[in-house]
Amino acid sequence: MEQIAHVDMDAFFVSVEELYDPTLRGKPVVVGAAGDERGVVAAASYEARKYGIHSAMPSRTAKRLCPEAIFLPGNYDRYQEWSDKVRKILERFTPIVQMVSIDEAYLDLTGTERLHGAAPAAGPAGSGAGGAGWTIAQKIQRAIWEETKLPCSIGVANSYLVAKVASDVAKPRGLLWVPAGAEAAFLSPLPVRRIPGIGAVTEKVLYAMGVGTVGELARVTEDQLVEAFGAWGKGLYLKARGQDTDLWFVDEEQKSISHERTFAEDVSDPKELDSTLAYLAELVGRRLREHCFHARTITLKLRTAEFRTLTRAKTLREPTDLDAVIYETAAALFRRAWDRKKKVRLVGIAAGSLTEGPQQLPLLEAERRARQEKLARAADKVRARFGTKAIRSAKTLPSKPR
DNA sequence: TCTGGGGTCCTAGGACCC
DNA sequence: TCTGGGGTCCTAGGACCC
Secondary structure (H helix, E strand, O other): OOOEEEEEEOOHHHHHHHHHOHHHOOOOEEEEOOOOOOOEEEEEOHHHHOOOOOOOOEHHHHHHHOOOOEEEOOOHHHHHHHHHHHHHHHHOOOOOEEEEEOOEEEEEOOOOHHHHOOOOOOOOOOOOOOOHHHHHHHHHHHHHHHHHOOOEEEEEEOOHHHHHHHHHHHOOOOEEEOOOOOHHHHHOOOEHHHOOOOOHHHHHHHHHOOOOEHHHHHOOOHHHHHHHHOHHHHHHHHHOOOOOOOOOOOOOOOOEEEEEEEEEEEEOOHHHHHHHHHHHHHHHHHHHHHOOEEEEEEEEEEEEOOOOEEEEEEEEEEEEOOHHHHHHHHHHHHHHHOOOOOOEEEEEEEEEEEEEOOOOOOHHHHHHHHHHHHHHHHHHHHHHHHOHHHOOOHHHOOOOOO
16 A cells, blocks of 8 residues: 655745744745745745735735735745755655655655554544554654754645645644545545646636536546546546556656746846846856756747747757857847847746767867867856856846946 | 746647658 | 658647646
8 A cells, every 4th residue: 555645844935034033933924026026925924824925926916915024035045955954854764755846745655664663543534543654744744843943744645646635735734644545535625726737727627617626526527528628637537536647756857957037127128138148048058067968959938028928949950058059049049039129028048958968079179169168167166156147258247237 | 916937748730751 | 633641850838836
């Protein structure tokens, strides 16, 4: 019998901030864009949530809902450090730990009963009684709290899907075990939106079909779902029954590297757009070199003032990790995509079709490239020591002071 | 209300090849 | 004059997640 635990840190970014500034405790705190900036809430304290604030909400809306809320820009390196500490704790309980994001992990507890001592008496979901998984989950939650003072919630079930939904329902500081056989009863009253993979669009279509809860979804036939959603319908059919739709194998290969910028105000000045592209190309190039990746596809992203997003991609003959090639490619795509009449809200550059290590090149070409690589790596070193802005090619300098 | 930044995966059409 | 089927690569858009 599978036993999966889903460990989810509660209001993670805010909780870490509280470690460094205890006076934040009990106050409405938001990590993300400031209340007068373009951007969204990345994390909200439970106090802030009482005002209706939640993650992904525009910060300006959050500010309106709670003018006295404290807005923090966030310190992602710090969050990563605490995430690593949590991971190390988790790994003491089972070798099979998959961090699926900075603040959540799946643990496969199958077969760990002997290690941790089973308490096999069965009980209804959430009753707190029984299950080896339950016992371990209690120990994990306590260990994380004692060693980091960070709160988390844990769901335990026999599928990844139900474990994740359970940790979500348990929040905050909760523990929820869904015994085998109790999945349908547990899921049935929940709104479909609680199922991972069902977002705003799918929710709306389901609602139009008269489906609001997971129980109602489970009563729709597979044929009807395939009719309405195509291949995705089959996945919905399984999800409604608490079954995993994809294999949770560890796939650590990164597929793309990207950077983008939303301007504080929409921009129509070609020079400013060009310098931003050059800057983004440098960020992307640097990360490619850091990871020893070469990219064969460069994608330009552009979002207009009306919030229309378009992408233009170009596949190169030779994979690259050079700022200049990335910049030239992106700039050419940008010229093709932008009609100069529209104001621009966002530009971004993504590097895809990643390969590891350099490709074979003719000798002269290789030498020229080696020099460019050397230059780029030297610049990376300076940036590592003095910050991103210590070295920039002249192109990335803004056309006017900001 | 006015919508980040960094990702993954999926679909669909056209080009091109055999 | 009419017109296959399968496979791969590329591009564009979009849903979704944290």
